[in-house]
Amino acid sequence: MVQIVLIRPGSTDYDAQRRIQGNLDVPLNAMGTDEVARMVEELRAAHLAIDTVYAPECEPALQTAKMIAEALDVKFRVLEQMENVNLGLWQGMLIDEARLKQPKVYRQWQEQPEHVCPPEGEMLGEADQRVHAAMTRILKRHKEGTIAIVVSEPLATLVRRFVDHGELGDLWKAIAQRHGCWQVLETKPEAVTQ
Secondary structure (H helix, E strand, O other): OEEEEEEOOOOEHHHHHOEOOOOOOOOEOHHHHHHHHHHHHHHHHOOOOEEEEEEOOOHHHHHHHHHHHHHHOOEEEEOOOOOOOOOHHHOOOEHHHHHHHOHHHHHHHHHOHHHOOOOOOOOHHHHHHHHHHHHHHHHHHOOOEEEEEEOOOOHHHHHHHHHHOOOOOOHHHHHOOOOOOEEEEEEOHHHHOO
16 A cells, blocks of 8 residues: 655746746745645654655645655655646746636636647646556655655646545646645555556
């Protein structure tokens, strides 16, 4: 059995401004740094024997993961091909601005995100394939124990879906969750890597 501590990075200025971040490299703000410090204390109190902290090369996840790995004195590894979903021309826009400029596409992306591509962005199916490949590699390496994976939404939803074989669900509700939070998922590596 493998425990996966799925961690959402701390907040950025884009989060505070309600901007669409996608896979842009936006560093943690002061609130985000405080959220990571709080998570470190929560993880310590939970007595999780985390072996390795993984994160993609995107600024908020990378900063969060490095801070957690250093504070807990565990290994840190970069996750290849796990950058967040590319939301194309929406990246950097205020959420309300995207909704006003392209109401039909935006509404479709809310209702059926797996069937719509943000303008010049990436289909969720493409991101889902990247998650599948990366998670399969990780679970071939870790047959038991506890690992942490730091990824932003909507990628965190795709990781959860990979582990529990669930539906995509309401992606926007997941994206609206607070930053700097974590949850523990359990899986048998052979159940998800076949």
